[in-house]
Amino acid sequence: MSTQVTRKPMRSVFVDTTIDSLATDPRLVLLTADISAWFFTAARAEFPDRVINVGIREQAMIGIAGGLALTGHRPVVHTYAPFLVERPFEQLKICLGHQDVGAVLVSVGASYDDPSWGRTHQSPEDVALLDTLPGWTVHVPGHEDEVEPLLRSAMAGDGRVYLRLSERVNSEAVPVSEGFTVLRRGGAGVVIAVGPVLDQVLAGTASIDATVLYASTIRPFDHVGLRAAVAGARPNVAVVEPYLRGTSAHEVAEALGDVPHRLRSYGVWRDREARVYGTAEDHDRLYGVDAAGLAESIGSFFQ
Incomplete structure (x- = not known):
């Protein structure tokens, strides 16, 4: 008889790992803005000075994180992606970046995890915005088993880290690494799959003679890994990202600055807004990042 394994959501892994780390790392301070605060009720009672819910005050939350970092603490800051990156962007720029202090930002919601909440809870622009600021590491795990090692490494450091849950x-985890992991080799071109789009990419390229690279860490971008992959294939590069289309195009251009190549980017539209609800799968189809859409487009591009 087969045993069905119950999978834990990424946010639950974040909660459990953070609670465990609060007990062992006195530097750690958790900041929430109502979102997910209920998961930390017991931890707040145990560590009242290091588990702080600021309410719906996201700009203040980042400012507080900057102050805590200046005093030697390691802030972990959590809320929905648009409230964590877009709403307090000036505070990210000044209170963390300009002060040259670190924090771990952990978001939920991604680009359109639950479209029924509407545009206010969607943030396909988050990674592109952070790209305008220096010194950020960006993790985009594609499986719950990738979350804990990425989070623990971020907590143990001192830099500015964004963990996009x-x-x-x-369906399966890929061992965490600092650069690209080669999952398949082929000669027609190179496909980069970032985080939770991997299953669609593997299905969509199943009949295409392509090299498939996977990344759960997309900043810093693995220039060396991409160059090595392109050296073994035709210089066609397709980047499939679960956020704004073309976010990593400038990184590909820098990596292959002296290598003639062709690039096609996949992700959320840049030139128009999808004013629709539906499901996340509906949005995948709309943006062409479902398996069928990728198979048709990448197949044609690599010919």
Whole structure:
């Protein structure tokens, strides 16, 4: 008889790992803005000075994180992606970046995990915005088993780290690494799959002679890994990202600055807004990042 394994959501892994780390790392301070605060009720009672819910005051939350970092603490800051990156962007720029202090930002909601909440809870622009600020590490796990090692490494450091959690997950985890992991080799071109789009990419390229690279860490971008992959294939590069289309195009251009190549980017539209609800899978189809859409487009591009 087969035993069905119950999978834990990424946010639950974040909660459990953070509670465990609060007990062992006195530097750690958790800041929430109502979102997910209920998961930390017991931890707040145990560590009242290090588990702080500021209410719906996201700009103040980042400012507080900057102050805590200046005093030697390691802030972990959590809320929905648009409230964590877009709403307090000036505070990210000044209170963390300009002060040159670190924090771990952990978001949920991704680009359109639950479209029924509307545009206010969607943030396909988050990674592109952070790209305008220096010194950020960006993790985009595609499976719940990738979350804990990425989070523990971020907590143990001192830099500015963004951990982008999603309800969308791949069927299997890929061992965490600092650069690209080669999952398949082929000669027609190179496909980069970032985080939770991997299953669609693998299905969509199943009949395409392509090299498939996977990344759960997309900043810093693995220039060396991409160059090595392109050296073994035709210089066609397709980047499939679970956020704004073309977010990593400038990184590909820098990596292959002296290598003639062709690039096609996949992700959320840049030139128009999808004013629709539906499901996350509906949005995948709309943006062409479902398996069928990728198979048709990448197949044609690599010919």
